[in-house]
Amino acid sequence: GAVVSQHPSRVICKSGTSVKIECRSLDFQATTMFWYRQFPKQSLMLMATSNEGSKATYEQGVEKDKFLINHASLTLSTLTVTSAHPEDSSFYICSARSSLTGLQETQYFGPGTRLLVL
Amino acid sequence: EDQVTQSPEALRLQEGESSSLNCSYTVSGLRGLFWYRQDPGKGPEFLFTLYSAGEEKEKERLKATLTKKESFLHITAPKPEDSATYLCAVRGNAGGTSYGKLTFGQGTILTVHP
Numbered sequence: 001g002a003v004v005s006q007h008p009s010r011v012i013c014k015s016g017t018s019v020k021i022e023c024r025s026l027d028f029q030a031t032t033m034f035w036y037r038q039f040p041k042q043s044l045m046l047m048a049t050s051n052e053g054s055k056a057t058y059e060q061g062v063e064k065d066k067f068l069i070n071h072a073s074l075t076l077s078t079l080t081v082t083s084a085h086p087e088d089s090s091f092y093i094c095s096a097r098s099s100l101t102g103l104q105e106t107q108y109f110g111p112g113t114r115l116l117v118l
Numbered sequence: 119e120d121q122v123t124q125s126p127e128a129l130r131l132q133e134g135e136s137s138s139l140n141c142s143y144t145v146s147g148l149r150g151l152f153w154y155r156q157d158p159g160k161g162p163e164f165l166f167t168l169y170s171a172g173e174e175k176e177k178e179r180l181k182a183t184l185t186k187k188e189s190f191l192h193i194t195a196p197k198p199e200d201s202a203t204y205l206c207a208v209r210g211n212a213g214g215t216s217y218g219k220l221t222f223g224q225g226t227i228l229t230v231h232p
Contacts, residue, residue, distance in 0.1 A: 006161075034219070043205065043222045044162070093161045105150050105169075105209070107220060109161035 002028045004096050006110035013084055014118055021079045021113045023094030029074035030096035034107065035067070038091045050077055084117040091115075120145045120210045124223035131196055131230050139191040139204055139226045147211030151189050152220065153182050154205040162205055165191075196230045203227050 003026040013019050023033060032051050036044040048064075050056040050071035058064045066088075068080040077096075081088055093112040097105075123142045131137055143151065150169055154162035166175045168184040175182050179200065181192040191204055207220040 004161075043224045046219055049219060091159075095161075106152070106164060106167055108164055109154070112159070112161045114159070 002096070002098060002106075002108040004030075004094065004108045004110040006094055006113050008113060009111060010114045010116075012116045012118065015085055016083055019081045019084055019115060021081075021092055021094070021115075023077045023079070023096070023110055025075045025096040025098075025108075028096075028098045030077075030098060031074065032097045033071055033077040034095040034097075035069060035077075035079050036093045036095065038093060038112075044093065047079075081115065084115070086117045089115055089117045120208055120221040122206055122208055122221050122223035124204075124206050124226050126226060127224065128227040129229070131193075131228070133197055133230055133232050134195045136192070136194045136196070138193070139206075139228070141189040141191070141206030141223055142187060143189070143206075143208045143223075144187075145208045145210035145221075148208060149211060150209045151184055152207045152209070153180075153189070153191055154207065156203045156205055156225070158203075165204075193228070196228075198230045198232050201228055201230045 005024045007022045035047045038044050046059050047062045048056045048058045048069050050069045052071050052074050056069035071077040091112050094110045095107045097107050121144045125140045150167050153165040156162045166182040171186045173184050179194050183190045203225045205225045207222045
């Protein structure tokens with residue numbers, strides 16, 4: 001199966017600092033990557049969709065200036081949480097959809113990044 | 119707007135006690151119904167994709183089925199290691215895109231006791 005990695009797996013930062021999370025598709029090229037946020041005992045909430053080489057599309061209510069997304073290549077997308085505050089503490093999960101025929105419909109998820117803002 | 123409702127919210131089974139999880143959905147032009155397994159503190163793990171009513175897929179003790187309104191995830195003779203949250207999601211034609219975003223249900227928390 002397709003593998004998606006995330007780095008770091010956990011991060012603790014001070015309020016007001018910025019944090020960058022990397023998402024990589026290891027064995028396939030991903031034309032589209034997605035960023036989700038998940039609160040305890042809740043389902044995944046889509047934050048934004050990014051296509052390689054173009055601007056990300058943000059879901060309603062998600063601040064694009066606070067959550068910066070860069071999809072620089074077919075295997076790498078980054079999410080930067082700018083000026084983080086305690087309410088940004090959450091579990092962030094990326095997902096990638098393959099550009100290869102036959103795999104294109106399925107989204108594969110990374111292991112997630114636990115962010116704690118003090 | 120696409121909607122997904124999963125039931126029950128939580129299910130406790132004894133090892134070997136077979137059961138089913140339900141996923142009811144409404145979608146504008148189904149382009150895939152997906153089942154994922156999620157362990158605590160980890161990202162969802164892909165299980166199945168179903169595309170049309172009547173389709174069935176199996177993997178070990180799991181079997182997924184699909185009708186025009188719902189999908190079932192049947193678990194046969196479950197083991198404690200099957201304990202996890204099972205997520206159902208749909209992708210539709212909303213927005214006119216060929217490959218739209220996934221809409222997730224709230225999940226079913228499955229606990230299998232030895």
